[in-house]
Structure formats: structure tokens, C-alpha cells
Amino acid sequence: MKVAVTVSLKDGVLDPQGKAVExxxxxxxxxxxxxxxxxxxxxxxxxxxxxxxxxxxxxxxxRRLLANTVIERFDVQVQP
Amino acid sequence: MKVAVTVSLKDGVLDPQGKAVExxxxxxxxxxxxxxxxxxxxxxxxxxxxxxxxxxxxxxxxRRLLANTVIERFDVQVQP
Known part of the structure; x- marks a missing residue:
């Protein structure tokens, strides 16, 4: 089964990398x-x-490894 | 309009970060x-x-900035 976990910074957390890309x-x-x-x-x-x-x-x-839940949220997509 | 560009290494390209996470x-x-x-x-x-x-x-x-198309491929999702 294929799984994708997307980790992104929470709203309100500064994203300097995003600013640089912008x-x-x-x-x-x-x-x-x-x-x-x-x-x-x-x-x-x-x-x-x-x-x-x-x-x-x-x-x-x-929760345990992929995201730092203090500043990041994550979303799980499962493809059978 | 919200857009997400997902950039991933092409198959066959070594991914040491992925190995470390694994x-x-x-x-x-x-x-x-x-x-x-x-x-x-x-x-x-x-x-x-x-x-x-x-x-x-x-x-x-x-093609111009977000991905290095020699070793990476990218996929565009558009949400209206």
C-alpha cells in the first residue's frame, strides 16, 4: 500500500524558505x-x-518522527 | 487559486534522506x-x-526554478 505523509509548517510559523522561493x-x-x-x-x-x-x-x-508537531502539521494520504 | 507543486527525485536517483528516514x-x-x-x-x-x-x-x-529536472520530476495540483 502506498502512503504519502505531507508535512507543512503551521499557519503563523515563519517560512523563510517559502519567502526565498517567493x-x-x-x-x-x-x-x-x-x-x-x-x-x-x-x-x-x-x-x-x-x-x-x-x-x-x-x-x-x-507524530513520533516525521513532523515536529509544535510547529508543523501533517496529512496522510493512502493509495491502495 | 491554490496550487501545490510536488517535487520528488526520479526513480533510480539515490535518496539518502529517504534512507535515513527508513x-x-x-x-x-x-x-x-x-x-x-x-x-x-x-x-x-x-x-x-x-x-x-x-x-x-x-x-x-x-521547470525554471522549483525542480532540477535532471534528477527530479514534479507534479502540479490546482485547487480552484
Whole structure:
């Protein structure tokens, strides 16, 4: 089963990497772009009996390792 | 319009960050996880007349700035 965990900074947390990308996009002429945020996506295969088990394990991985839940939130997508 | 550009290493390109996460997950007891890959997601707001224009501009951003297309591929999602 394929799982993708998307980790992004919580709203209100400064994102200097996003700001740098935003400036670079403006310099390239994409002036119509705002609110740039940069996050991570961790994708993997997991052996699980069903999607619910995969989702539950991925949630535990997010809390214990993949995200710093003080400043980041994460979202789990499971593809069978 | 909200756009998310997901950048990931092409298949066959070594992903040491993914390997490190995989080892850490195994050490935490998630032995059923394989093929861990770590990518980036760049999300932003864009002023565009329609989803097709947003998608086309995001594709140009991916090619020119967000992805190194020698070793990375990217995927554009547009949410109206």
C-alpha cells in the first residue's frame, strides 16, 4: 500500500524558505504568486491489512518522527 | 487559486534522506515500511484567469526554478 505523509509548517510559523522561493518567482516574472510555503512529502510502501491500519500507523509515524508537531502539521494520504 | 507543486527525485536517483528516514522508522518498530522517499511540496496562491492558466504557469515555475529536472520530476495540483 502506498502512503504519502505531507508535512507543512503551521499557519503563523515563519517560512523563510517559502519567502526565498517567493522572491525568486517574482524575480522570474511570476508577480501573481503569493503565500508561498515549502513543505515536505514522505512517501513509502507499507504492508498493512487495510487502508485504516496503514493510515493509523502513518499517523503514529507523523507524530513520533516525521513532523515536529509544535510547529508543523501533517496529512496522510493512502493509495491502495 | 491554490496550487501545490510536488517535487520528488526520479526513480533510480539515490535518496539518502529517504534512507535515513527508513532506518529511523525501522528503529521505531515500523518494520513494514519500505521504499521511503522524501520530496518537497511548494504551495502558493496564484492569480490566474482559469485553472489551465494556473497549471501552465506552475509548470513553467517547476521547470525554471522549483525542480532540477535532471534528477527530479514534479507534479502540479490546482485547487480552484
Amino acid at each position: 522572491h525568486a518567482l517574482h524575480n522570474l516574472g511570476f508577480a501573481n504568486v503569493t503565500e508561498v510555503r515549502v513543505g515536505k512529502v514522505i512517501s513509502f510502501d507499507i504492508e498493512a491489512t487495510d487502508a485504516a491500519q496503514a493510515r493509523s500507523q502513518a499517523g503514529e509515524m507523523g | 532506518h529511523a522508522l525501522h528503529n521505531l518498530g515500523f518494520a513494514n515500511v519500505t521504499e521511503v522517499r522524501v520530496g518537497k511540496v511548494i504551495s502558493f496562491d496564484i492569480e490566474a484567469t482559469d485553472a489551465a492558466q494556473a497549471r501552465s504557469q506552475a509548470g513553467e515555475m517547476g
